[in-house]
Amino acid sequence: MPSKKTFLLLGAFWVLIIGSFIASKEFTLRTGQDVLLKTVPVDPRDLFRGDYVILRYEIGTLDLGTIPGGNQTLKPRDAVYVTLAVGGKYAAASSVSAVPPAGGLFLKGTVKDTHSSRMTVEYGIESYFVPEGKGRVIERQLGRTVDVKAAVDTSGTAVIRSLLLDGKEVSFSK
Amino acid sequence: MIDKDLIQRWLANSTVTQAQADTMLVDLAAYKTERSSNKFVVAISTIGSLSIGISAILFVAANWVALSSEMKVLLLLGSTMGAYFAGYKLQYESQTFPKVGASLIFLGALLFGATVFLVAQIYNVNANNHTLVLIWLIGVLPLVYAFSSPPIAGLSALLFYLWIGLYIFRGLESTRAFADVARWPILYLVSGVLLFAIGTWHYVSERLADVARTYRLAGIKVAMLSLFVLTFKEFFKLSSNTVPSDQFTGGLLIFSVLALFLTLSALYANPAKSSTNTLEHGLSLGLVVAALMVFWTKTPPDLTAILFNLIVVGLVFILLYVGYNREDMKLVNIGMFWLGGLVLVRYFDFFWQLLPRSLFFLVGGLILVFGGMALEKKRRQLRTQFSVQPAA
Numbered sequence: 361m362p363s364k365k366t367f368l369l370l371g372a373f374w375v376l377i378i379g380s381f382i383a384s385k386e387f388t389l390r391t392g393q394d395v396l397l398k399t400v401p402v403d404p405r406d407l408f409r410g411d412y413v414i415l416r417y418e419i420g421t422l423d424l425g426t427i428p429g430g431n432q433t434l435k436p437r438d439a440v441y442v443t444l445a446v447g448g449k450y451a452a453a454s455s456v457s458a459v460p461p462a463g464g465l466f467l468k469g470t471v472k473d474t475h476s477s478r479m480t481v482e483y484g485i486e487s488y489f490v491p492e493g494k495g496r497v498i499e500r501q502l503g504r505t506v507d508v509k510a511a512v513d514t515s516g517t518a519v520i521r522s523l524l525l526d527g528k529e530v531s532f533s534k
Numbered sequence: 535m536i537d538k539d540l541i542q543r544w545l546a547n548s549t550v551t552q553a554q555a556d557t558m559l560v561d562l563a564a565y566k567t568e569r570s571s572n573k574f575v576v577a578i579s580t581i582g583s584l585s586i587g588i589s590a591i592l593f594v595a596a597n598w599v600a601l602s603s604e605m606k607v608l609l610l611l612g613s614t615m616g617a618y619f620a621g622y623k624l625q626y627e628s629q630t631f632p633k634v635g636a637s638l639i640f641l642g643a644l645l646f647g648a649t650v651f652l653v654a655q656i657y658n659v660n661a662n663n664h665t666l667v668l669i670w671l672i673g674v675l676p677l678v679y680a681f682s683s684p685p686i687a688g689l690s691a692l693l694f695y696l697w698i699g700l701y702i703f704r705g706l707e708s709t710r711a712f713a714d715v716a717r718w719p720i721l722y723l724v725s726g727v728l729l730f731a732i733g734t735w736h737y738v739s740e741r742l743a744d745v746a747r748t749y750r751l752a753g754i755k756v757a758m759l760s761l762f763v764l765t766f767k768e769f770f771k772l773s774s775n776t777v778p779s780d781q782f783t784g785g786l787l788i789f790s791v792l793a794l795f796l797t798l799s800a801l802y803a804n805p806a807k808s809s810t811n812t813l814e815h816g817l818s819l820g821l822v823v824a825a826l827m828v829f830w831t832k833t834p835p836d837l838t839a840i841l842f843n844l845i846v847v848g849l850v851f852i853l854l855y856v857g858y859n860r861e862d863m864k865l866v867n868i869g870m871f872w873l874g875g876l877v878l879v880r881y882f883d884f885f886w887q888l889l890p891r892s893l894f895f896l897v898g899g900l901i902l903v904f905g906g907m908a909l910e911k912k913r914r915q916l917r918t919q920f921s922v923q924p925a926a
Contacts, residue, residue, distance in 0.1 A: 367622050371618060374614065374615070378650070385659075488658050489656075
């Protein structure tokens with residue numbers, strides 16, 4: 361029979377895991393720099409998978425022929441670091457690297473595919489969860505500008521803060 | 535095992551007196567009734583736990599806006615700890631409802647997973663992220679050892695295989711991922727052998743015997759499924775013109791090295807004290823070698839498929855042989871299931887083109903009906919003979 365101490369330790373272990381998970385995301389949200397990312401249209405039939413929005417970003421497709429650092433050999437599933445330029449309204453990709461840059465704001469991603477001189481990258485922020493049944497409200501807004509406000513921390517990890525339709529934050533509160 | 539026939543034989547040989555035989559028969563009947571009742575309670579409790587677990591997951595999926603994110607996390611985490619605490623109290627402290635208690639602890643493990651996915655949803659973590667399953671698995675594993683729980687061991691085995699799939703096959707749209715997906719049976723065959731060896735080493739502790747058996751059976755089932763897929767020559771044609779990614783190759787090598795190491799050491803040490811140890815682990819080594827040969831060399835698809843068909847047939851008969859000798863119904867069921875499956879698909883393969891359609895379905899139907907009856911009759915005979923299931 362497991363002792364009371366073992367039982368309590370296991371319970372504490374679960375709380376620690378969940379707490380650490382929350383803490384890592386909260387760290388990014390509280391300490392990260394906010395950037396506005398422009399999304400690109402996706403096939404409306406694939407826009408929703410269950411009740412989450414599939415997001416694709418302008419910075420998700422990089423032209424290796426023109427972007428600095430694009431001459432590196434990167435394969436699908438390699439880690440990649442994309443330095444962001446935040447001078448304009450939207451954050452834009454200014455260079456790409458296989459190692460974390462020494463300074464500046466950058467996003468850590470994973471190479472999804474490389475074809476000719478184009479590279480597709482995922483940043484872990486390609487899903488936005490919506491309440492059950494509410495997804496259709498957004499789906500009917502197709503054709504409007506969809507932007508994402510994300511927090512990016514010093515390690516390049518991003519967490520979505522909010523989704524914006526034509527510049528207005530989408531809210532699902534009753 | 536003791537049954538009515540054995541008691542009658544002892545009575546006939548004067549090994550026991552009539553009074554002793556009567557007492558044993560009464561005890562045997564009571565034992566069987568209690569065992570059935572226990573199984574029923576376990577089944578109902580487990581179904582209840584699963585239903586509550588599913589409702590929690592659906593609650594997460596619904597992304598209910600009536601509560602704030604903090605409340606949702608507290609609610610689910612509170613339910614997780616509540617189920618866990620109640621289960622521990624019922625099973626170990628008061629010991630009033632041990633079976634229900636065990637089911638509640640299992641429910642706690644499911645709710646823990648739901649909590650992980652809820653937190654992921656709140657922070658919009660990518661929906662098919664393999665890390666979430668890994669976190670769930672890491673959370674569940676200590677419970678396997680603390681409570682020696684076969685259902686939680688089964689859950690951990692399922693999460694292990696799910697994690698492999700999500701990790702190796704992430705980025706499905708990329709062309710390289712297809713090359714990896716086409717090789718999934720090889721990876722799962724090796725991981726099946728690995729889990730079987732891991733299960734064997736759990737026999738080192740008598741307390742973990744049930745966990746050991748759960749892992750070994752899970753390993754056998756996944757290995758058999760993978761081998762079954764490898765019996766189709768189309769599989770080899772699919773993968774022949776593609777190159778797997780470095781990540782897939784690296785993962786396969788790591789799993790193979792682990793599987794070979796654990797299997798070889800189990801072959802020498804025999805932690806399960808099994809009389810068929812050499813057979814079990816010799817075969818395991820052979821399967822890993824066969825998987826690696828198929829992965830590294832360009833063998834003709836037809837020949838390779840024939841080889842795997844022979845391997846599956848051989849394994850089926852070994853499962854039936856070992857199952858029969860140990861009176862282990864689970865092994866017999868696995869063997870019979872895959873025997874039936876193999877006969878069915880090979881029948882389709884050979885006779886679909888050869889026979890007129892009507893005759894194909896007539897003969898196939900007759901084989902299924904009479905074959906099914908024969909298999910079921912044999913299964914029932916074996917089940918009535920077996921009353922205790924020893925370790926796999």
